[in-house]
Amino acid sequence: MAHASPLTQAQPAGPEAVETVPPAVDLVLGASACCLACVFTNPLEVVKTRLQLQGELQARGTYPRPYRGLMASVAAVARADGLRGLQKGLAAGLLYQGLMNGVRFYCYGLAGQAGLTQQPGGIVVAGAVAGALGAFVGSPAYLVSASDQGPPTLSPQSVLGALETIWRQQGLLGLWRGGGGAVPRVMVGSAAQLATFASAKAWVQEQQWLPEDSWLVALAGGMISSVAVAAVMTPFDVVSTRLYNQPVDGAGRGQLYGGLADCLVKICQQEGPLALYKGLGPAYLRLGPHTILSMLFWDELRKLARRGAQHQGT
Template sequence: MAGSPLYLVKTHIQAQSAAEIAVGHQHQHRGMVQALRQIWRAQGVAGLWRGAGSAVPRVAVGSATQLSTFSSAKDIVDQLAVFPAGGWRVALVAGMSSSVAVAVAMTPFDVVSTRLYNQPVGPRGEGLLYRGVADCFARTMRAEGILGLYKGLGACYFRMGPHTVLSLLFWDQLRRLWACYGQR
């Protein structure tokens, strides 16, 4: 929630393009600070958090998927006995499995979040295209089908996959080191 204004501005600026190739709504920002000021002046403090309601479910789904699939995948890899039980290779394979699940689970929320953050707003700061998370999901499904919610899945995986794999691998190894040496 605290970083939501920066995510809002990032989305606005990344969606900007030259008029001849513009797609979707274009916010005319010259930079981060100017964008924050412009949004604050036009919509007040609440305008800086417009779209934040979509970020919370996105992160919650991602975190829940990441942790639950990592634990389950570790158990399965250990049971298969392909690698020594509890070793770093088990954590690596489990992290790789978890990263795929995270990308599949989070991409629909990423699509909705991006659309909510980038939509044009009315004079009172209300979204002109979507009323909220559920409305955006429903409209996207009606207009584009289930695949509309998975736009950018590959890019999502390549952005979050390495982070997920490395975070879980290091976390698992640090947890093991703590169990061995940290309780002395």
């Protein structure tokens, strides 16, 4: 008699029930799904980074040319750096997505295997902890990605070359410069993404508007989740972008901001609270599609993994 595979074990019913796969499988599937999404959304990430940096760069006088609006910004980047400029930082972005989301989905899988995600609020806690760990591991790659997407004066030439330069000039800890902004950013974003996706997907299934196993269910869940992700992540995104791109002294200490709280206060004082939502349109147009595509690809890859396990079991 065939035994039930770990990929297809029944889960408790309810709005927070999430089908699980082994954590090692989730590591590969989560990283793959988010890297695929990154290829499509990286141009919007480039534009978003330029918009978030423009206030600081104009104040420093290093890049006074303003970006105004999404389409105008896309055109400005294309004129200044060519069409290839819209995919600046892609290699570092893929490395970051692979590292961060591999760790994130692996830890989330461990939480699901332990039954934490079936407890009230468990998905939020598991998503936050998994996101924080993933952001910490991926922080060096995000440092290079954020810098590479900035104006040419800030851009390193290659991922490995940039990491080596930072290590030599600032030491090992320099690779985690700006992590104080990235870790909270990904932590809240991960919690919002995974919790709202699970709840939204369950709600769509309950309405029976779509076939239960249709990919459109995951698409709808991802679309709902994307709004929550953009709302909670954008202020942290602005702060982490500023922290990563600020000039540093010989010891690797930031010359503009002392950390997450200092950056938040200075932005509000100098540019007003609404500056924390600079680039919100492009941020959503990057975070939204990335969330939708990541969750859709992840959900579909999990289905394929479970079907493969069922086929092997029979």
